[in-house]
Amino acid sequence: SAAPLFQPKSKKTLAKNGVKNIVVVDGVRIPFLQSGTSYADLMPHDLARASLQGLLNRTSVPKEVVDYIVYGTVIQEVKTSNIAREAALGAGFSDKTPAHTVTMACISSNQAMTTGVGLIASGQCDVVVAGGVELMSDVPIRHSRKMRKTLLSLNRAKSLGQRLALVAKIRPDYFAPELPAVAEFSTSETMGHSADRLAAAFAISRVEQDEYALRSHTLARKAQDEGLLTDVIPFKVPGKDTVTKDNGVRPSSMEQMGKLKAAFVKPYGTVTAANSSFLTDGASAVVIMSEEKALAMGYKPKAYLRDFVYVSQDPKDQLLLGPTYGTPKVLERAGLTLADIDVFEFHEAFAGQILANLKAMDSDWFAQNYMGRKSKVGAPPLEKFNKWGGSLSLGHPFGATGCRLVMTAAHRLKKEGGQYGVVAACAAGGQGHAMIVELYPQ
Numbered sequence: 001s002a003a004p005l006f007q008p009k010s011k012k013t014l015a016k017n018g019v020k021n022i023v024v025v026d027g028v029r030i031p032f033l034q035s036g037t038s039y040a041d042l043m044p045h046d047l048a049r050a051s052l053q054g055l056l057n058r059t060s061v062p063k064e065v066v067d068y069i070v071y072g073t074v075i076q077e078v079k080t081s082n083i084a085r086e087a088a089l090g091a092g093f094s095d096k097t098p099a100h101t102v103t104m105a106c107i108s109s110n111q112a113m114t115t116g117v118g119l120i121a122s123g124q125c126d127v128v129v130a131g132g133v134e135l136m137s138d139v140p141i142r143h144s145r146k147m148r149k150t151l152l153s154l155n156r157a158k159s160l161g162q163r164l165a166l167v168a169k170i171r172p173d174y175f176a177p178e179l180p181a182v183a184e185f186s187t188s189e190t191m192g193h194s195a196d197r198l199a200a201a202f203a204i205s206r207v208e209q210d211e212y213a214l215r216s217h218t219l220a221r222k223a224q225d226e227g228l229l230t231d232v233i234p235f236k237v238p239g240k241d242t243v244t245k246d247n248g249v250r251p252s253s254m255e256q257m258g259k260l261k262a263a264f265v266k267p268y269g270t271v272t273a274a275n276s277s278f279l280t281d282g283a284s285a286v287v288i289m290s291e292e293k294a295l296a297m298g299y300k301p302k303a304y305l306r307d308f309v310y311v312s313q314d315p316k317d318q319l320l321l322g323p324t325y326g327t328p329k330v331l332e333r334a335g336l337t338l339a340d341i342d343v344f345e346f347h348e349a350f351a352g353q354i355l356a357n358l359k360a361m362d363s364d365w366f367a368q369n370y371m372g373r374k375s376k377v378g379a380p381p382l383e384k385f386n387k388w389g390g391s392l393s394l395g396h397p398f399g400a401t402g403c404r405l406v407m408t409a410a411h412r413l414k415k416e417g418g419q420y421g422v423v424a425a426c427a428a429g430g431q432g433h434a435m436i437v438e439l440y441p442q
Contacts, residue, residue: 022289023289023302025301027410028233030284031282033282034281035136041239044083045087048285052087061127061297067119068097069084070099070102071399072110072130072131073133074106075136075398085099087099103399106349107310108132108402109400112131112132114310116288129286130285134280134400135397144173150166154167186316190264191320196271198319198356199350206258206270209272210257214253220388276351285403289301302440303413305406305437308434309329309434313430313432318370319429320426322425323432328361334436341380342413346385361380414439422435
């Protein structure tokens with residue numbers, strides 16, 4: 001396997017090995033809102049631009065020192081297909097600053113960040129802005145393929161006769177739209193179905209899932225009330241009020257949650273609207289530098305971005321197990337054990353998905369039969385896990401969650417006096433990501 005980027009000199013110091021130390025200087029996000037609320041009339045690049053402007057305001061990084069911009073997004077707005085570029089121009093970055101867009105489902109901004117790490121590690125850049133955006137309030141709905149072919153032919157038709165002949169071929173079924181779905185192309189199965197099957201495979205009850213979801217919302221509300229979510233910046237929505245906080249945080253009761261019906265596998269499924277992440281609008285951005293550059297510019301970085309891995313599995317049966325496969329790999333690369341980790345920030349797609357990952361990570365049988373490992377890595381202790389809420393409560397704009405995870409890990413490490421954090425997430429296609437974040441020495 002590839003050599004780790006960082007060779008630990010001792011158990012507690014991950015030092016560079018001929019490779020630049022890479023730091024995250026700071027990061028911000030506009031509030032994550034349930035789709036169809038305050039951002040509903042905007043376009044995705046409006047949200048991305050707001051996160052970029054917020055980052056510049058927060059850090060006072062001069063625009064001209066930014067060498068490159070990378071953004072993640074999943075549901076592409078056709079008019080702004082390279083949304084990184086459009087948002088950068090809108091935010092006032094130089095037209096000389098290159099920008100590109102990546103997509104990797106729920107780990108798109110993770111991919112944006114690690115692309116930035118690669119650009120810096122290879123000596124291409126010193127300062128990279130990485131981020132992500134999603135606007136689920138407005139997704140592209142297409143004409144049927146038959147209708148698209150007819151319209152394109154009409155565009156090319158030379159005479160009135162040719163046009164009329166084409167129009168005459170149109171049938172009622174041509175008008176049926178193609179709707180986007182949160183489904184796997186390779187299996188035609190929605191992610192909720194996969195989550196339900198995963199929960200069943202690991203014998204996770206409806207009550208356990210509802211309890212975990214309630215924990216997420218309760219912790220998120222506490223973090224909001226205590227002012228811990230300092231990466232959230234206010235956003236003045238044009239023509240509307242200023243939005244200041246995530247609006248999906250709603251602690252309920254077990255009794256109320258228990259009344260909801262199965263959302264995917266009906267009637268006996270255990271995944272419901274209450275224990276799943278909701279469709280969310282939002283954007284995030286971080287500024288990444290070589291440590292040398294950050295210090296030369298007078299910045300006090302938040303954290304080192306250390307080793308990271310990407311993993312992929314069978315998208316039918318193991319769609320959502322990315323953290324299980326990624327965590328032991330990234331720990332091994334960094335020369336750390338689970339006990340060395342002070343903070344865990346895992347993406348919560350579904351309560352059942354999180355609990356299934358925790359069970360899989362704590363199973364020798366799973367490690368031996370599916371992962372080719374001698375023994376389990378172990379389950380992260382809940383007292384170190386997603387302490388300020390997660391995607392179930394704060395929301396999950398597909399393209400923007402990765403930056404939220406990294407900034408939350410950095411802020412928690414500082415607040416809790418820890419040194420190492422693990423960020424991990426599953427993604428559509430059976431893919432996953434895990435990364436080690438180390439608190440910058442205070």
